[in-house]
Amino acid sequence: MKRYLIPLLVFLVLVGFLAVGLNLKPREIPSPLVGKPAPAFSLPTLAAPDQSLSTQDLRGKVWVLNVWASWCVACREEHALMVEMAKLKVVPIYGLNYKDKRDDALAWLNQFGNPYATSLSDTEGLVGIDYGVYGVPETFVIDKAGVIRHKIIGPVTPATVRDVLLPLVAKLNS
């Protein structure tokens, strides 16, 4: 009996590890920036490149930073959801137009709708590096004090908007 018990236990432990491993998301690396002040930037807006917007201008309100690009396929997937979320008018969404061409970006917004309070042009991707962006789209929630409270890597889903984003915004606003 004992002969079979030990291999069985070892097997079960192995199955346990593999089951946990299968459910991990190796592409979603926890950001060290959550809980830290959002890196400061001052960038030209997409609509009017001669105007700029800085993190300082956004102090005192809860806002969402959505990193997007016209070349990004997954951004298209989540975009309708961003448009829906903007319609709720519970939180302003600022777009970080990451490593994109201005004409392409403007055409993309024309075609799919513009949920953004303002989009900022990060042509060189330097602000993206400051925010630890590695998989567009990415979405950050930033509180009134300018601290990053949450980061979503990859496209947001209706479930994340309903269960994570909106409750968090409500909590930060209260």
Added chain:
Amino acid sequence: MAEIMRMALGTALGLVMLAAASLAAHAKDALPMSADPALEARVMAVAEELRCLVCQNETIAASQADLAVDLRKQIRIKLQQGQSEVQILDFMVARYGEFVRYRPALNAGTVLLWVGPFALLAVAGAVLMMNIRQRRWLGAAPPPLNEAERQRLNALLGEADTAGASRP
């Protein structure tokens, strides 16, 4: 003399070919390159220490992902500004997390990663040793028979004897 000349020539030719090959390989994976090869070597040394988060199992030095190209550019700029290698690694870790290090630092969070395989090896070794000892003990001389066993053995041998003797 001619032999030595031929060998030297062969070696020189080999070196030239090797240099050409490595140059070609470099030209392919690190664009845009600065003119300074010493700086470029330092850039690549730092890039070897960093993981490309887009393609996770490659270093920034080896990867062709856009982000890796951008980060190599950042490393180059920072080195030109006079920042040290350690400062640049800290910059990357502050933005992308500990995972960006291709060789994770030894700390409380990664101690299992570093020590785990050796601990497993030690456990496996201990189990193996116990097994071998047990087997050796089993293989040694069997314990002496007690009285009942001896009588039974004699009876069996006696039977064999009589059976053999009775045969013609």
